Amino acid sequence: MASRLFDRKTREQAWLLYAWCRACDDLADGQTMGMGRSAVDDPMARLATIRSLTEQALAGQKTDDPAFDALALVVAETGMPHELPRDLVRGFALDATDFRPRHEADLYRYCYHVAGVVGVMMAIVMGVSPDDAPVLDRACDLGIAFQLANIARDMSEDDAAGRCYIPQDWLAEFDIPPGEAMKPPYRQRLAMIGRRLAERADRYEASARHGTPALSFRSAWAVLAAAGIYGDIAREVAARGPAAWDRRVVTSKAAKLGWVAKAAFQASRRNTLWPGDARRDGLWTRALIGA
Numbered sequence: 001m002a003s004r005l006f007d008r009k010t011r012e013q014a015w016l017l018y019a020w021c022r023a024c025d026d027l028a029d030g031q032t033m034g035m036g037r038s039a040v041d042d043p044m045a046r047l048a049t050i051r052s053l054t055e056q057a058l059a060g061q062k063t064d065d066p067a068f069d070a071l072a073l074v075v076a077e078t079g080m081p082h083e084l085p086r087d088l089v090r091g092f093a094l095d096a097t098d099f100r101p102r103h104e105a106d107l108y109r110y111c112y113h114v115a116g117v118v119g120v121m122m123a124i125v126m127g128v129s130p131d132d133a134p135v136l137d138r139a140c141d142l143g144i145a146f147q148l149a150n151i152a153r154d155m156s157e158d159d160a161a162g163r164c165y166i167p168q169d170w171l172a173e174f175d176i177p178p179g180e181a182m183k184p185p186y187r188q189r190l191a192m193i194g195r196r197l198a199e200r201a202d203r204y205e206a207s208a209r210h211g212t213p214a215l216s217f218r219s220a221w222a223v224l225a226a227a228g229i230y231g232d233i234a235r236e237v238a239a240r241g242p243a244a245w246d247r248r249v250v251t252s253k254a255a256k257l258g259w260v261a262k263a264a265f266q267a268s269r270r271n272t273l274w275p276g277d278a279r280r281d282g283l284w285t286r287a288l289i290g291a
Helices: 008-029 043-058 066-078 083-096 104-125 133-153 155-160 168-173 184-209 217-245 253-268
Strands: none
Touching: 008 043, 008 066, 008 083, 008 104, 043 066, 043 083, 066 104, 083 104, 104 133, 133 155, 133 184, 133 217, 168 184, 184 217, 217 253
16 A cells, blocks of 8 residues: 555556565465465475576576566666665575574564565665665664564464564563463463564664655655554554464554555655654664674
């Protein structure tokens, strides 16, 4: 819904980029359009296919796969640095090797590779210069916020798939044994972790809003609408407490429309509400990759 708020060129480039992201994710997780996740028997072979087709696209070669050819088109039209799509592929590599964060910083590194970098690529689609690190950091923050919301919402589904993105030291802090998080005796403690994830998501969402003065009105409108819509997922997880995983948290169409209206007002006043020079004190930054 938020993407429809972009101008036509930005919207179409965003859809092309999404097509590649979605195709990679489906291939990695054995899904169809993000639905029906199933365990895959050959994760490394699938990763090799993603890498090969992505590198062909980055080299400007036809892949005979529309989604990967879409990536080639977006990269050519926007001048997107090749390292950004590669960083997303590194996120799929983390999942292929059963990545589990030990510490909070590991969680943010994972969130960067599977979502923060998508925010960076989307900012470039919206016309932000690849050299504008402060604005790209804000775009990365929004991707991290979205992924933290995903992790909070999807803990039950991830557990069923044999995955866990809760830092191991958080589980130890709340005395939750590995692999036991979704069992009834630990639901109250898990709800505390859900609230912590929601609080972290809120901090990154708040930081991301300070990047919107660098965007056109329509791009800022779309970003602020998406931030509100997705932010509501994390906020609802926190509000439900131990019942957060009894049924999947979703945002209603009415709530989405409400955010579209609210975001229009916010976008018109973004320079006053969120000055672009605000500090990011205490937030993890993509500059720490490889540090």
